[in-house]
Amino acid sequence: MASFAWRGRNGRGEEVSGITEADADHAVADQLIAGGVSPVEIRPLRSIEQVPAGSEATTRPPWAALLARPVSGEEVLILTRQLHTLQKSGVPLLRSLAGLQASHDKPAMCDLLGDVRASLDQGRELSGALARHPRVFDGFYVAMVRVGEMTGRMPEVLRRLAEHTEFVLDTRARIRQALRYPAMVLGAIAVAMVVINLFVLPVFAQVFAGFKSELPLMTRLLLGSSAFMVRWWPLLVAALVAAVLMLRAWLATPDGRYRWDRLQLRLPLAGPIVRRATLARFARSYALAASSGVPIAQAMTVIAQTVDNRYIGARVEQMRDSIERGESISRCASAAGIFTPMVLQMIAVGEETGEMDTLMVEVADMYEREVDYAVKNLSSAIEPLLLLVIGSLVTVLALGVFLPLWNLGQAAMSH
Incomplete structure (x- = not known):
């Protein structure tokens, strides 16, 4: 199916024009006459700004889809602003999407716009076409577009969506910036705990075994946890992976999502x-x-x-x-x-x-x-808790490892 640009006159004698996709030019003429328009000129559209939907995907190798980067939030923001400008200027939606598809050099965005155009050609509304891509357009975006379709205020809705998307992206960036340092510290602590339990504490266990005396409670707890991790670490890794998969499956259910969203509202920070x-x-x-x-x-x-x-x-x-x-x-x-x-x-x-x-x-x-x-103050609110966690771990390790050595030194001095 090709695209044809046409000019004609309606029943009042006014000149009208547009773009129609059909198998041949006579099919376009039949559509125009059936709609009350007398065609004056019909020509195939071969310019770059009218790329048929999905043509980009057919010219790329099959492995390109696996290596292509997904559509990012910043690209959705730019697309929303462009659609707002085009809709405000009165450019038809299909022509707008075709021009945007031709101007993009990213395969994922070209495929997305091509699929949206194909959905519109099949009679779907814009909200229904966007709902086919939930990883790109969330429920809020689709619902707001539906509101614009219901009210006929699509340019204003797109402007609001652009402002909201920019606010969300800025908030996420601030949260990531605030959590970057705590996440790095907690990750380093987790790696250090694994290394200590698997490689360091077993060496101390051999040293402490020669003391021939009862070890402090903290030391026994550390050595017990280390022995358990050394013996069962494959099972622990498998349990961790299974827990992550079960959590994702639970969140995919309506009840699980409801409970998780309610839990998010009760988190401390x-x-x-x-x-x-x-x-x-x-x-x-x-x-x-x-x-x-x-x-x-x-x-x-x-x-x-x-x-x-x-x-x-x-x-x-x-x-x-x-x-x-x-x-x-x-x-x-x-x-x-x-x-x-x-x-x-x-x-x-x-x-x-x-x-x-x-x-x-x-x-x-x-x-x-x-x-x-709140996002600006998130980092300062997390730092005291982070210091408390680090201090607690250091205290436990220090007491568990050095307390037996201290007792041994005290016993040697008494003799």
Whole structure:
């Protein structure tokens, strides 16, 4: 199937143009006449900016897909901004995707855009085409695009998505930067503990065996753990791999994901950050849906998918059910138990004044500022705990290894 550029005049005599994919030019003419357009010119499109969907994949060797890098979050951000600009300028979606596909030199992105174009040609909506790639576009992204399709405000939705994607990428970068040093230290400690248990403590065990005296409790514990690891280390490695696989399988189930998302909200340091970031998504999505005229019950259904947290999503669905029964939004939000008192007050004020969308934007901005502040202070909050862990391990090793030597020296001096 080839692409054809055409010009024609509609029933009012106005000149119109576009691009249509068909098997031949007469098929394009039949489509135009059936749509009430009199064709003036039909020509095959051979320019580089109209690459047929999936053609890039057919010209590459089969092993290229295995070596290709996946689409990154930064590339999704750039794609969203480009789509926003093109949609704002009135460029048709298929033409926009074709031009973006031709301008990309990364195979993974070309394949992605080609598949999206093919899905649109088959009659799918843009949200359905993006949902075919869950590793690239998460539930929040797809749900927001669906909101844009429902409301006809796709350029604004894409702009909001670009801002949100940039905020998420910046937050992740800050968290990685804050956790890089603690992760390196904890990794070095783990490697050191394995080396000590497998190679160092067995040597000390042979030395201590010649003391012919009872060893301290701490030393016996260390030598026992070392002997257990030396004897059963293949089983420990297999158990660790099995535990990781079982955890991933459990998280793939609805109940497992629900419990894991609820556990994330209760973690000491990361829990408040996850909660605020999730509620910022809720407020931003609600504001966009309310300003676009989407019914509240229908908006709540979409928002429950956009928050990307099964636990909070279930609470949003409970709010939707209560709203359908005729209860007020403020009462439903209070019963959900996920909002702070100040946010509940803002929801109540917005419901009374009819400015819910404006106040929810302020709630989203407030939560995002709190997330930014918490991420900046995350490193300073982790360092005391890290020092406590390192100090405890050093103390245990020092007492377990050097206490018998100290006792031996004391006994030699007494003799």
